Amino acid sequence: MPVRKSGKQVTIVDVATRAGVGVMTVSRALREPSKVSKELRKVIDKAIADLNYIPNLNARALASTRTDNVAVLVPSLTQNIFSDVIRGVYDGVEDSALRVEIFNTRYSSEVEEEQIAAILRHQPAGIIVSGIEQTPACREMLERAQCPVIQVMDMTDAPIQKIIGFSHVEAGRQMTQHLIDAGYRKIAFFARWLNGRSGGRFQGYRAALETAGLFDPDLVDLTEGEPERPHGHLQDSQQISTAAKGRAMMYDLLDRRPDADAVFCNTDVLAIGALFACNSRGVSVPEKMGIAGFNDFDYMEAAWPPLSSVRIPRWQCGYDAMLAVRRQLAGEDFGPAVVDLGFDVVRRESTTR
Amino acid sequence: MPVRKSGKQVTIVDVATRAGVGVMTVSRALREPSKVSKELRKVIDKAIADLNYIPNLNARALASTRTDNVAVLVPSLTQNIFSDVIRGVYDGVEDSALRVEIFNTRYSSEVEEEQIAAILRHQPAGIIVSGIEQTPACREMLERAQCPVIQVMDMTDAPIQKIIGFSHVEAGRQMTQHLIDAGYRKIAFFARWLNGRSGGRFQGYRAALETAGLFDPDLVDLTEGEPERPHGHLQDSQQISTAAKGRAMMYDLLDRRPDADAVFCNTDVLAIGALFACNSRGVSVPEKMGIAGFNDFDYMEAAWPPLSSVRIPRWQCGYDAMLAVRRQLAGEDFGPAVVDLGFDVVRRESTTR
DNA sequence: CTGTTAGCGCATTCAG
DNA sequence: CTGAATGCGCTAACAG
Numbered sequence: 001m002p003v004r005k006s007g008k009q010v011t012i013v014d015v016a017t018r019a020g021v022g023v024m025t026v027s028r029a030l031r032e033p034s035k036v037s038k039e040l041r042k043v044i045d046k047a048i049a050d051l052n053y054i055p056n057l058n059a060r061a062l063a064s065t066r067t068d069n070v071a072v073l074v075p076s077l078t079q080n081i082f083s084d085v086i087r088g089v090y091d092g093v094e095d096s097a098l099r100v101e102i103f104n105t106r107y108s109s110e111v112e113e114e115q116i117a118a119i120l121r122h123q124p125a126g127i128i129v130s131g132i133e134q135t136p137a138c139r140e141m142l143e144r145a146q147c148p149v150i151q152v153m154d155m156t157d158a159p160i161q162k163i164i165g166f167s168h169v170e171a172g173r174q175m176t177q178h179l180i181d182a183g184y185r186k187i188a189f190f191a192r193w194l195n196g197r198s199g200g201r202f203q204g205y206r207a208a209l210e211t212a213g214l215f216d217p218d219l220v221d222l223t224e225g226e227p228e229r230p231h232g233h234l235q236d237s238q239q240i241s242t243a244a245k246g247r248a249m250m251y252d253l254l255d256r257r258p259d260a261d262a263v264f265c266n267t268d269v270l271a272i273g274a275l276f277a278c279n280s281r282g283v284s285v286p287e288k289m290g291i292a293g294f295n296d297f298d299y300m301e302a303a304w305p306p307l308s309s310v311r312i313p314r315w316q317c318g319y320d321a322m323l324a325v326r327r328q329l330a331g332e333d334f335g336p337a338v339v340d341l342g343f344d345v346v347r348r349e350s351t352t353r
Numbered sequence: 354m355p356v357r358k359s360g361k362q363v364t365i366v367d368v369a370t371r372a373g374v375g376v377m378t379v380s381r382a383l384r385e386p387s388k389v390s391k392e393l394r395k396v397i398d399k400a401i402a403d404l405n406y407i408p409n410l411n412a413r414a415l416a417s418t419r420t421d422n423v424a425v426l427v428p429s430l431t432q433n434i435f436s437d438v439i440r441g442v443y444d445g446v447e448d449s450a451l452r453v454e455i456f457n458t459r460y461s462s463e464v465e466e467e468q469i470a471a472i473l474r475h476q477p478a479g480i481i482v483s484g485i486e487q488t489p490a491c492r493e494m495l496e497r498a499q500c501p502v503i504q505v506m507d508m509t510d511a512p513i514q515k516i517i518g519f520s521h522v523e524a525g526r527q528m529t530q531h532l533i534d535a536g537y538r539k540i541a542f543f544a545r546w547l548n549g550r551s552g553g554r555f556q557g558y559r560a561a562l563e564t565a566g567l568f569d570p571d572l573v574d575l576t577e578g579e580p581e582r583p584h585g586h587l588q589d590s591q592q593i594s595t596a597a598k599g600r601a602m603m604y605d606l607l608d609r610r611p612d613a614d615a616v617f618c619n620t621d622v623l624a625i626g627a628l629f630a631c632n633s634r635g636v637s638v639p640e641k642m643g644i645a646g647f648n649d650f651d652y653m654e655a656a657w658p659p660l661s662s663v664r665i666p667r668w669q670c671g672y673d674a675m676l677a678v679r680r681q682l683a684g685e686d687f688g689p690a691v692v693d694l695g696f697d698v699v700r701r702e703s704t705t706r
Numbered sequence: 707c708t709g710t711t712a713g714c715g716c717a718t719t720c721a722g
Numbered sequence: 723c724t725g726a727a728t729g730c731g732c733t734a735a736c737a738g
Contacts, residue, residue, distance in 0.1 A: 009714090009715085011715055013715080016725095022724060022726075023717095023726085024717080025724060035723070040723090052497070054470075054473055058411045058716095059715035059717090062715080062729095062730050063730055064716080064717055065362070065717095077440070080431060080433070086430055087430070090457060101455075102457065104439065104443060121410040123411060242652075243654075243655035243656075244652075244655040272652060273652070276655055298622075299594070299625060301596075301597060302596035304632040365732065366732095375708060375709040376709080376732085376733090377708070377734095381707090408732085409731050410732095414714095415714050415730090416733040416734075
């Protein structure tokens, strides 16, 4: 008498019995069809279909001590930045047996820690994680991980295993330098909050202006200190609008500092909001006010006037990260530990005068 | 001599040995701490920390024939619509032991089928899937699933188990009716492609206009037939811009049909592009051209002039779906099979004349 | 509250 | 190319 209810799940044994072959043959037919004779394969396929057999991947993972899941951690899905990274990841996983699992840390270190712990418990094939701001606990876990770990979308000399990204500091610096070169002198900075990456941009902005002797803290508007984390059962309609924020910041700037002549927005949406503010006040862009954003989403080019921005390799980070995982799993060369993909300062009408 | 390399993974046995207790006590301490005495719990926790023990969830899943993973399938992550749904899902999972796993089908039925198959092989705790357009194969798999299955963001009389959403047809109809009521007569329709949901909006648009005797197929611009699936190693910069598309469609409309007086855009970004086109041509909105979008993202209110749109319960769909999963798992009442959350036609300046 | 035993479904190993 | 035995790490089911 079985101690355990012999779960009515269809197992590989049932399939083997029905097909009149050994269990191992079924297992092979499932994973390496080429190693099973064509005839047996047919019989087995039929048995599988008849019984409606569904392989249990948990059992497989336990027996083989590995899985085909690549975990991807991003801080936000609402910001298209990471959607593009994820798109790259998906493009990179094609024609492989791997599966992509997305995890949203929501800019919370606690959540990230929990998720990494949970991911490791599942014995992933690889991990792709955004940024370099992991807590010591996260970092330790990731260092101990028995699989490829790739960091993306930022830059550091000391990656966990490998990093593929670009320098936010340098990006902020170069865009600011472009504004200076274009003839702007009172260049403001708009951001809703600063994290490691956006903070880097701000550093670059500040460095460029200080070098030029133009830095003015009064032109910096960081409004809120907290990272984005819409939460607490907010409904869509109750969300704080970044575009509206950009508009409000521009109104405020126009009121407070009528001498300001340009703004570097930490985000494209902020820039769009700022543009609308100028539109409604009759402030001409780029003549009276230069506007630049960051990310270069599609609508920047489509705006009127077209808005300058910094184009960053979002898709490429995701794609290359997945390829690196695959190379590593295949036992091939892992390549350099640090890959700097760079960025482009895209100059459009909004900063041309 | 062991047949198998006794993998150097730390197991629950190691912990039990070190703590000087039974295996089962460790297992309990991990999952139901309240059922283990405080003292033992301490000893066990220390042993876990000392050994750096990581529970193997695959083994747990195999032994208990269930997991804590709720799979969420969405057709796109680039469109914020689904990001909001996912946000709702995350908010709904809090204070539960469940974990969220996001899957991106990329508007591909094949991908969706593969993913659903893979998900089922992992014995999920629940499944949340977008829309009602599952292929027969998908539908069959989901009907067979031994876990709660919730469809979201659309409406049907025959859900797999339960659906939480709203009617796209009705939404399209009501927005169009609003435009008619506002006095517009030559109302165009812009869309980049039609799938089940956007197609529903078009149906509603058409129905409203036909009822009013105003339908004109020449005012419908569906440009492309294919659903969005940026792909084939496109980099960010090479993506086709929806905003630019909206702008181009408006230019085309202004050229082809100078008598057109309004447009219902299938998507907010399209509407933004259309607005920029009017800005650059000096066409006054809403006087000469009414513009309405769909989704009501934050930037619609922030635009100049503010743009009308249809606000849909994205967050609520995700949140309620997760709660339904939890209720079902807890053995509580599953509630009605069909939940219509409705929507709001948001009238702003862009359609007020 | 605690421990023992058996087995979840599959892949590894090694022999045919 | 095929198959039989063994155990992956954990938890259900009982007994104490």
